Amino acid sequence: MILNSAHRAYMALALQEAQKAIKKGEVPVGAVIVNDQGIVAKAHNNVETKKNACYHAEILAINSACKALNSKFLDECMLYVTLEPCCMCIQAIYTSRIKKLFFGASITPYTKGLIDNSPKMLEVYEGLLEKESQMLLTSFFTSLRNKKTTL
């Protein structure tokens, strides 16, 4: 698959979501769900603000997309997320039957096996706007270390 400007534009939008997260003191991860008609849902990591460790960008984007489409499955949808999904999120992506997953940075290599060995029909494209996604995360954690706080 050739990644065209539309793919980059959607990931840029996910990055904008990640920037919203960083302004709120959240780990900067953003997600966008699109279908053939365009954008269905946008969300960012909201763990600290909403006080729920499961409120990752992907989960919130899936919840929002299901509401927007009034559908329990998202089988015509593509998910763009700035960071490789964690084990919980990758399972939620399978459960909601998302068709294609694009992610940027990769700091959780242990989910790789889950993605590679999945029997599900999920197409995965990694490294889209990887540098930009990674830079946002690095600057967030560097600033956190300088403040000597932890999440």
Added chain:
Amino acid sequence: MILNSAHRAYMALALQEAQKAIKKGEVPVGAVIVNDQGIVAKAHNNVETKKNACYHAEILAINSACKALNSKFLDECMLYVTLEPCCMCIQAIYTSRIKKLFFGASITPYTKGLIDNSPKMLEVYEGLLEKESQMLLTSFFTSLRNKKTTL
């Protein structure tokens, strides 16, 4: 650990939640979250009603408990669920740092590895009110087959 009447009572409450689900045409799975003070959250599978394939009983109970306790982690909590958690839910249970998991019926042996090999400090007790939990599921799927509908 000796399972006492309090454990059975909480699982009976989870079964009541599962019965609410069956009345709505949902796969009958119920969950209850408790801490030292008592019941924190109750929920049942709501995939069809809320049109979201990720709205399993455990996920909804976790969301509700985080709101009730105003806490992103549930490290003092125990989760009672009538059916062995799926891969998505077990990861959500780890992510939210639930302390103890009690489940009833077991129809998803593939999550067993995830539970057994987890590095997390989750204590797991299986088979609590197993027969009752299983009977509810069997009667639901039998009735579904008789109606020749699928979920």
